[in-house]
Amino acid sequence: xxxxxxxxxxxxxxxxxxxxxxxxxxxxxxxxxxxxxxxxxxxxxxxxxxxxxxxxxxxxxxxxxxxxxxxxxxxxxxxxxxxxxxxxxxxxxxxxxxxxxxxxxxxxxxxxxxxxxxxxxxxxxxxxxxxxxxxxxxxxxxxxxxxxxxxxxxxxxxxxxxxxxxxxxxxxxxxxxxxxxxxxxxxxxxxxxxxxxxxxxxxxxxxxxxxxxxxxxxxxxxxxxxxxxxxxxxxxxxxxxxxxxxxxxxxxxxxxxxxxxxxxxxxxxxxxxxxxxxxxxxxxxxxxxxxxxxxxxxxxxxxxxxxxxxxxxxxxxxxxxxxxxxxxxxxxxxxxxxxxxxxxxxxxxxxxxxxxxxxxxxxxxxxxxxxxxxxxxxxxxxxxxxxxxxxxxxxxxxxxxxxx
Ligand SMILES: *[C@@H]1O[C@H](CO)[C@@H](O)[C@H](O)[C@H]1NC(C)=O
Ligand SMILES: *[C@@H]1O[C@H](CO)[C@@H](O)[C@H](O)[C@H]1NC(C)=O
Ligand SMILES: *[C@@H]1O[C@H](CO)[C@@H](O)[C@H](O)[C@H]1NC(C)=O
Ligand SMILES: *[C@@H]1O[C@H](CO)[C@@H](O)[C@H](O)[C@H]1NC(C)=O
Ligand SMILES: *[C@@H]1O[C@H](CO)[C@@H](O)[C@H](O)[C@H]1NC(C)=O
Ligand SMILES: *[C@@H]1O[C@H](CO)[C@@H](O)[C@H](O)[C@H]1NC(C)=O
Ligand SMILES: *[C@@H]1O[C@H](CO)[C@@H](O)[C@H](O)[C@H]1NC(C)=O
Ligand SMILES: *[C@@H]1O[C@H](CO)[C@@H](O)[C@H](O)[C@H]1NC(C)=O
Ligand SMILES: *[C@@H]1O[C@H](CO)[C@@H](O)[C@H](O)[C@H]1NC(C)=O
Numbered sequence: 001x002x003x004x005x006x007x008x009x010x011x012x013x014x015x016x017x018x019x020x021x022x023x024x025x026x027x028x029x030x031x032x033x034x035x036x037x038x039x040x041x042x043x044x045x046x047x048x049x050x051x052x053x054x055x056x057x058x059x060x061x062x063x064x065x066x067x068x069x070x071x072x073x074x075x076x077x078x079x080x081x082x083x084x085x086x087x088x089x090x091x092x093x094x095x096x097x098x099x100x101x102x103x104x105x106x107x108x109x110x111x112x113x114x115x116x117x118x119x120x121x122x123x124x125x126x127x128x129x130x131x132x133x134x135x136x137x138x139x140x141x142x143x144x145x146x147x148x149x150x151x152x153x154x155x156x157x158x159x160x161x162x163x164x165x166x167x168x169x170x171x172x173x174x175x176x177x178x179x180x181x182x183x184x185x186x187x188x189x190x191x192x193x194x195x196x197x198x199x200x201x202x203x204x205x206x207x208x209x210x211x212x213x214x215x216x217x218x219x220x221x222x223x224x225x226x227x228x229x230x231x232x233x234x235x236x237x238x239x240x241x242x243x244x245x246x247x248x249x250x251x252x253x254x255x256x257x258x259x260x261x262x263x264x265x266x267x268x269x270x271x272x273x274x275x276x277x278x279x280x281x282x283x284x285x286x287x288x289x290x291x292x293x294x295x296x297x298x299x300x301x302x303x304x305x306x307x308x309x310x311x312x313x314x315x316x317x318x319x320x321x322x323x324x325x326x327x328x329x330x331x332x333x334x335x336x337x338x339x340x341x342x343x344x345x346x347x348x349x350x351x352x353x354x355x356x357x358x359x360x361x362x363x364x365x366x367x368x369x370x371x372x373x374x375x376x377x378x379x380x381x382x383x384x385x386x387x388x389x390x391x392x393x394x395x396x397x398x399x400x401x402x403x404x
Contacts, residue, residue: 020048024099024116024128030135031142032106035228037177040133042092042099042116046124053124058094061117062086062101064110067129069117075101086110094118102177108137143235144173144184144203144224150211161211162326163245169207171222171237182226216243216270216300246327247273249320255333261308263333265320268301273329275304278319 023045032038046054059078064085066072074085077094087105092098099116113134117127148155149168161167175182184205207220221238247269255263267273277284277292284290284306291307304320318333 020045022047022126022128024131026114026116026131026133028134030133031138031176032110032135033141033176033178033226033228033233034108034137034139035105035230036226037179038103038106038135039177040099040101040103040114040135042101042133044097044099044116044118044128046097046118046126050120050122050124050126053120053122054095054097054118055121056095057121058124059119060090060094060099060101061119063115063117063127065112067115067127069127072115075103103135106135106137111136138176141176141182141224141226141233141235142174144171144222144237146171146220146222146237146239148239148241158242159239160242160244161215163211163213163243165211167209167211167215167241169220169222169239171205171207173203173222173224173235175201175203175224176226178226178228180227182224185223185225187221187223211241211243213243213245213248213268213270215241216245217241242270244270244326247322247324247329249322249329249331253320253331253333255318255335261312261335262305263308263318263320264303264305265322265331266297266301266303267320267322267329268297269322269324269326269329270300271324271326272296272300273302273322273324275302276321277304277306278317278321279308280316281319 062075063072064074088103092100219240223236226233247267250266253265289310321330
């Protein structure tokens with residue numbers, strides 16, 4: 001270290017330790033809600049020789065729109081707040097050079113340029129004329145900002161999210177002084193539990209969830225609410241999510257048969273999916289035998305119907321296959337032409353077989369019983385009438401079996 005450097009260092013230390021002067025740090029601009037409070041963050045410095053005058057009994061004063069103590073004084077920390085123009089309190093400790101001040105019930109006529117003055121014991125009396133705070137009443141509070149994070153990374157400009165990704169919507173708002181303090185709330189169609197954190201002059205609320213197709217085109221709105229004495233003031237921001245997802249085939253997709261087989265298939269996906277029909281594993285195209293028509297239901301929905309004129313064997317399978325850039329989905333259809341007829345046939349066969357069995361049993365029973373009776377009769381009446389015994393059951397109208 002040479003002499004020049006030593007001198008520079010010495011001067012630097014001298015300036016820092018022994019050459020303190022009057023100085024103040026104030027925010028240049030402060031906004032206040034009409035009728036609400038104002039916090040002025042304030043720190044001041046005094047010339048070193050006045051340090052002994054800055055005691056517990058020091059007085060903090062505020063001058064408005066001028067530096068004349070007689071004309072512009074609006075607040076005196078040693079005077080009861082009730083009598084002064086401004087209602088408030090110096091919350092900082094003046095002895096520690098903290099002049100942070102709270103003004104209550106700040107109205108439009110309080111708007112202006114504010115200068116701080118310190119009065120201590122002895123000779124310490126100083127108005128900081130170089131720096132002042134401009135305080136103004138605003139009609140509406142500052143708007144919050146909603147920011148989208150996907151997998152912890154901030155997403156700018158676009159709101160496209162892939163289904164299954166973890167999404168975090170962060171609402172942050174600069175806050176104005178208010179009692180009670182403002183709150184942040186989320187409103188959106190699906191309710192998602194929210195985690196809230198708050199810092200001193202900024203409120204933050206995170207909405208964390210896993211993206212699903214249900215959040216596609218859902219608008220999430222974050223609202224900051226100030227509960228003031230005579231009214232409620234709000235400001236909001238919103239974000240609309242666009243979720244990309246693989247196609248899903250609607251469970252309502254089905255087949256019907258009249259004289260031809262008609263099947264409907266409905267797929268939903270983002271980007272909008274494509275749809276194909278496969279008959280026994282082979283893609284089907286428009287032809288004289290098969291007619292395919294497609295209809296866009298929305299920006300994500302597609303409905304296709306296929307009409308099959310050709311005869312189908314019961315081994316034929318029909319499949320609806322849908323895809324987009326994110327995946328595939330398919331559904332296999334039961335073809336009513338082969339399946340339902342087969343079922344009807346087996347049911348009918350079962351019923352008929354059952355009836356026949358019952359009928360045969362009944363006939364056998366009756367015949368045996370009648371045969372037994374007639375046998376004794378014929379024995380008495382003689383062999384001549386034995387030819388007629390076979391037709392007796394037909395003549396007997398009381399026998400329930402024959403009512404059918
Ligand atoms: C007063 O303080 C500010 C920042 O605290 C500083 O930039 C400025 O130089 C100081 N002025 C004097 C005269 O010390
Ligand atoms: C503030 O409130 C007072 C009384 O409620 C009203 O007279 C005045 O117009 C309001 N000022 C603004 C800027 O809204
Ligand atoms: C502030 O109030 C105190 C106590 O009422 C009084 O002694 C002092 O003179 C006042 N200061 C000014 C600048 O009016
Ligand atoms: C002013 O603020 C101080 C510190 O927060 C508190 O102790 C005191 O009671 C307040 N005075 C008034 C009049 O509100
Ligand atoms: C929500 O997500 C953000 C950012 O991804 C994270 O910092 C925060 O801790 C999460 N909150 C909860 C409750 O999981
Ligand atoms: C979302 O915010 C914009 C302004 O940023 C507004 O024009 C729009 O109406 C809001 N939409 C909803 C649904 O709140
Ligand atoms: C099949 O042909 C009809 C009429 O020719 C047409 O309306 C329909 O869009 C076609 N379907 C497909 C999938 O190309
Ligand atoms: C869907 O599948 C068909 C046939 O496999 C293919 O030609 C087409 O490019 C696919 N579409 C998309 C969007 O992946
Ligand atoms: C869709 O299916 C085709 C063929 O079956 C396959 O090659 C492709 O990887 C699938 N795409 C996705 C995104 O799953």
